[in-house]
Amino acid sequence: MHKYLIGAACAAALLAQPLAAQTLRPDQAQFRELYQELVETNTTLSVGSCTAAAEKMAARLKAAGYTDQDITLFSTPEHPKDGGLVAVLKGSDAKAKPMLLLAHLDVVEAKREDWTRDPFKLIEENGFFYARGAADDKSMASIWTDSLIRFKKDGFKPKRTIKMALTCGEETTYAFNGAEWLAKNRPELIAAEFALNEGGGGRLDAQGKREFLSLQVGEKAAQNYRIETTNPGGHSSRPVPDNAIYELADALKAVQGLEFPVEFTDTTKAFFAGTAKLMGGEMGQAMTALVANPNDAAANAIVSKDPTFHSMLRTTCVATLLDGGHANNALPQRAGANINCRIFPTETVEQTQAALAKAINSPKVNLTLVPPVRPHAVPPPLDPKILGPAEKLAQKYFPGVPLLPTMSTGATDGIFLEAIGIPVYGVPGIFGEAEGNGAHGLNEHIRVRSLYEGRDYLFDLVKLYANAV
Known part of the structure; x- marks a missing residue:
């Protein structure tokens, strides 16, 4: 093999460059x-x-x-x-x-x-x-x-x-x-x-x-919703059961427990069918079973352990922002939260709002769309x-x-x-x-x-x- 020498100064300059630059x-x-x-x-x-x-x-x-x-x-x-x-x-x-x-x-x-x-x-x-x-x-x-x-x-x-x-x-x-x-x-x-x-x-x-x-x-389509509770409030030394913050907390727990059903598009069917072959094992078998039957609860439980797979299978909604109260020594007159939903292509903004309202199931909670309303x-x-x-x-x-x-x-x-x-x-x-x-x-x-x-x-x-x- 032919060998040659590089001067010390040139070598130092070359080595100082990122490898890709050479x-x-x-x-x-x-x-x-x-x-x-x-x-x-x-x-x-x-x-x-x-x-x-x-x-x-x-x-x-x-x-x-x-x-x-x-x-x-x-x-x-x-x-x-x-x-x-x-x-x-x-x-x-x-x-x-x-x-x-x-x-x-x-x-x-x-x-x-x-x-x-x-x-x-x-x-x-x-x-x-x-x-x-x-x-x-x-x-x-x-x-x-x-x-x-x-x-x-x-x-x-x-x-x-x-x-x-x-x-x-x-x-x-x-x-x-x-x-x-x-x-x-x-x-x-x-x-x-x-x-x-x-x-x-x-x-x-x-x-x-x-x-x-x-x-x-x-x-998916991204859409925000606001849930809000209101109350006349009062002095914190005289607490009452209908506290706006507690009512909001109940609504948030309902949102936390809301699980949308498994759905597929042609794309996600192809994805899970192909991924099942690559992964094999329990996860691969569960993916194959879920593609064949979206109502397979056992397969759903296995596949949904992965947060990405869980989200690819359904609409998801999660609380992302909180606000409430107005003074340390006052009962809250208002409490609210932002709910960020990622809506599956087979669903609409209105259908997702209806699902949230059904899960919360409280006349004391006001649920509204937060603009902008993105296209389906x-x-x-x-x-x-x-x-x-x-x-x-x-x-x-x-x-x-x-x-x-x-x-x-x-x-x-x-x-x-x-x-x-x-x-x-x-x-x-x-x-x-x-x-x-x-x-x-x-x-x-x-x-x-x-x-x-x-x-x-x-x-x-x-x-x-x-x-x-």
Whole structure:
């Protein structure tokens, strides 16, 4: 083997770099620069600006050859920092319906004093990228923007038009939501046969081994309700039985005991049937039994021990906020709580409210919807035209790793697109840690290898969909 020496100074400089930086392809180095710029642009609701992030991505698209006619930057006078962009790569087949790439620019708040590292500086350490938004969702926003840039530079001519929407407001219930605004005000900008979004991915075990890939086909709808009790109150030295706090506590215990029935969609049936084969043992047998008979109480008890599986099988409601009383020495005149429900696609907001009211069963408790009322979750079809290319490409990039259709127990901006007839799929490709990558929490991170592999996979997947008409 040929051997050579590297000067001590050069060796020291090389070793000081992250491992990935030593081996990046030129296109990966360009992507890393884009990713870093987006991650380090603060897009929190409190002090950040999605508008600034969108403008930076638009500048990169224009530098790659997109024109002003290809790019629409949008915001409203009431929400000048909550803007976004829509970009278009025109297809060659006028009869082919467009496809849409969706990602959100905003991130959850992060306090520097709570984090080990600065949450708004991209730090590569021990094989991971650390930063707020490193995974959720600036990884996908960066990949979509980078893909459009690469398509333009490569001279790629898709048969169907490729659209991209980068929006704000996904992470905060009461914020201006760009995806909702587009759906209601500029639906022609995002009109598409289908959309690709967050929500899918892949899972790694604690050692970083790939376990499975997931394609999100459907999600729950998130809806908040308020339960409230009121009372004339009085002096705390003269307690009475009808105490607003105690009455609220009784209602909360009723909500705690409310268990919604097991339900299935085509997606969740396929998921549990496939997962049963992978897991085997008691859990696998219970999954198989439950798919065959949703009323199998014994199987339900076993499968529902896992919080994720439990939530995938039904609507869930949980108390998340409490308030009550007005003075230490006074009987409470008012007590209330927020109930956050994740509603199964086969149920409506009104049906869930009725179930809560029946469980609480008290005329002393006022139960109301908390705005905004989100659209009903419409599950997209298990379309072979979507599932087939994803599975085929997965065997090239991740041989032997199974791909399962899943329903998200959370909610994404896809719900606003589905409300106007655009089926939305959460794509596989980016593998995450079993512990959740710190998304919405402290020290958010993503494996460097997973980001670069996911980028390549999704680039090729978009090309497949763009030419499969």
